[in-house]
Amino acid sequence: MNTEVNFAGIKMKNPVTVASGTFGYGREYSQFFDLSELGGIITKGTSLKPRPGNKPSRIYETPSGMLNSIGLQNPGVEYFLEYDLPWLKKQNTAIIVNACGSTIEDYVELCKILNKADIDGVELNLSCPNVKAGCLAFGTTYEGVKEVTSQVRKVLDKPLIIKLTPNVTDITLPAKGAEDAGADAVSLINTLLGMSININTRKPHLANNTGGLSGPAVKPVAVRMVYQVAQAVNIPILGMGGIVNGDDAIEFMLAGASAVSIGAGNFIDPYTSVNTVKGIEEYMKKHNIEKIEDIIGKVQMN
Amino acid sequence: MPVQLQSKLIKKEQLKPDIFKFSLSAKEITDIVKPGQFIEIRVTDGLDPFLRRPISIYNIDKENGILEIIFRVQGKGTEILSRKKEEDLVDIIGPLGYGTFKFEGYKNIAVLGGGIGVFPLYELAKNASKSATVNTYLGFRNKEAVVVEEEFEKISNKLVITTDDGSYKIHGFAINELKKDIEDGKIDAIFACGPLPLLKAAQSLAKEKNIPCQISLEEKMGCGLGVCLGCAVEVVTGGYEHVCKQGPVFDSNKVVI
Numbered sequence: 258m259n260t261e262v263n264f265a266g267i268k269m270k271n272p273v274t275v276a277s278g279t280f281g282y283g284r285e286y287s288q289f290f291d292l293s294e295l296g297g298i299i300t301k302g303t304s305l306k307p308r309p310g311n312k313p314s315r316i317y318e319t320p321s322g323m324l325n326s327i328g329l330q331n332p333g334v335e336y337f338l339e340y341d342l343p344w345l346k347k348q349n350t351a352i353i354v355n356a357c358g359s360t361i362e363d364y365v366e367l368c369k370i371l372n373k374a375d376i377d378g379v380e381l382n383l384s385c386p387n388v389k390a391g392c393l394a395f396g397t398t399y400e401g402v403k404e405v406t407s408q409v410r411k412v413l414d415k416p417l418i419i420k421l422t423p424n425v426t427d428i429t430l431p432a433k434g435a436e437d438a439g440a441d442a443v444s445l446i447n448t449l450l451g452m453s454i455n456i457n458t459r460k461p462h463l464a465n466n467t468g469g470l471s472g473p474a475v476k477p478v479a480v481r482m483v484y485q486v487a488q489a490v491n492i493p494i495l496g497m498g499g500i501v502n503g504d505d506a507i508e509f510m511l512a513g514a515s516a517v518s519i520g521a522g523n524f525i526d527p528y529t530s531v532n533t534v535k536g537i538e539e540y541m542k543k544h545n546i547e548k549i550e551d552i553i554g555k556v557q558m559n
Numbered sequence: 560m561p562v563q564l565q566s567k568l569i570k571k572e573q574l575k576p577d578i579f580k581f582s583l584s585a586k587e588i589t590d591i592v593k594p595g596q597f598i599e600i601r602v603t604d605g606l607d608p609f610l611r612r613p614i615s616i617y618n619i620d621k622e623n624g625i626l627e628i629i630f631r632v633q634g635k636g637t638e639i640l641s642r643k644k645e646e647d648l649v650d651i652i653g654p655l656g657y658g659t660f661k662f663e664g665y666k667n668i669a670v671l672g673g674g675i676g677v678f679p680l681y682e683l684a685k686n687a688s689k690s691a692t693v694n695t696y697l698g699f700r701n702k703e704a705v706v707v708e709e710e711f712e713k714i715s716n717k718l719v720i721t722t723d724d725g726s727y728k729i730h731g732f733a734i735n736e737l738k739k740d741i742e743d744g745k746i747d748a749i750f751a752c753g754p755l756p757l758l759k760a761a762q763s764l765a766k767e768k769n770i771p772c773q774i775s776l777e778e779k780m781g782c783g784l785g786v787c788l789g790c791a792v793e794v795v796t797g798g799y800e801h802v803c804k805q806g807p808v809f810d811s812n813k814v815v816i
Contacts, residue, residue, distance in 0.1 A: 281786040288560045288784075309798040316781050316789035321606040323781065330788045330799065473606045501606065524610060524782040525601060527563060527652065 322472025487513025503536015673753025
């Protein structure tokens with residue numbers, strides 16, 4: 258049985274990664290299991306300079322999911338390179354850095370630095386719904402994604418993954434923008450913009466009023482979008498959105514994802530990601546699948 | 560280092576219509592836990608409610624590996640938790656939080672609690688009472704809300720109970736009783752947990768009297784491990800720290816509440 262995948266040129270021992278912002282830089286979860294059991298780690302969104310993040314309350318639970326408005330709090334790329342990367346390198350798993358910025362210049366500057374770092378790839382965050390500038394401004398249109406991607410492509414030789422927002426009319430357009438500008442892969446979905454109101458105070462639960470919805474509640478939306486993007490582009494897809502077990506991961510792969518990420522699922526059980534790896538193996542045994550790569554995009558539409 | 564356990568519910572007591580005490584078998588946690596730390600409980604195997612519930616630790620029986628929590632039914636999650644039966648397994652992660660109550664070195668400490676905020680103070684008061692004089696000031700809404708009075712009585716050199724409506728013991732706020740003792744010069748550190756107005760009052764009292772004060776905070780929490788950065792608390796030096804990581808116990812001078 259072979260669970261290896263070659264995702265956008267990144268060799269992974271299995272298709273299971275952990276989504277940006279749900280796993281920090283790995284240290285906390287390494288208290289529970291050996292990170293080498295994962296195909297890869299997508300780091301917390303990292304920017305050129307440190308970001309303090311948004312005012313609390315930053316999270317609110319919703320049915321089978323949660324809203325968050327963290328605001329990309331992170332210690333900045335220099336701190337990451339000095340403090341987290343040397344440790345991460347010893348964990349024997351693929352390291353993909355989620356890179357975020359406010360302007361095209363930010364993204365380019367950051368990716369110049371990351372190009373020299375000993376990492377396996379970059380996931381460009383063009384889709385955070387919780388920060389005012391940047392990100393989302395580029396991420397919603399074909400032209401916007403194409404422009405940032407092509408500027409970054411000029412300075413980044415490593416595998417480049419563009420993370421897409423679902424908060425658009427047609428997600429295949431930004432996906433094509435990424436492909437046309439030379440991205441190696443796309444990842445989707447980032448969170449769905451949502452809102453929840455405290456009916457007693459009549460104020461939104463989140464200090465930022467709106468936030469990104471994640472967790473199993475968004476899974477059918479994510480599966481549908483992965484399928485649509487798989488039909489529209491020829492680059493691989495990192496699929497995510499509410500995955501909590503192996504069956505969910507298989508569903509995304511059948512829809513067209515070459516690899517998957519566990520996001521909010523990490524919060525409900527620290528072992529969700531490794532249990533997902535086990536669940537995929539069980540599915541392969543049960544269905545006599547020799548190579549996991551053989552099921553990618555193999556949904557049979559009615 | 561935190562661990563995840565399927566912990567057996569050894570004993571369940573209903574202290575009030577909406578307040579429950581669970582005794583959980585959790586030796587791996589009780590061996591290493593410190594006063595002020597908490598656990599996170601997954602109340603269902605399903606996906607709704609989705610997140611774990613952070614619950615403070617009331618008492619630790621290290622010898623028998625028993626961890627006690629007391630919680631109030633506040634919503635869907637704690638309501639499901641309250642329906643667990645003795646012998647059931649409870650999915651817990653702990654001990655969590657690196658900011659714990661630091662009582663070593665103080666000779667005369669004040670423990671100030673309000674409402675359900677009194678529970679995380681018990682383990683602290685119990686441990687501190689071995690080496691310090693412990694004065695405890697607990698405030699409740701009314702007579703019906705008073706809990707764990709006898710337990711605090713046993714470990715406190717002095718126990719003051721107040722009620723907001725005067726229906727039991729002293730009429731008024733617990734902090735006003737603490738103020739009197741501070742003026743008599745009897746207190747060299749304050750440890751507080753409770754509703755925000757109580758914490759704010761403790762913070763300003765400590766500043767005014769120049770007494771060290773440690774407060775236990777709560778905030779909506781995602782992972783409990785310092786990963787999601789959800790449970791942010793503003794710090795006076797700018798930016799944010801997190802209840803589950805640098806907290807839940809903070810130096811009162813350090814945080815903006």
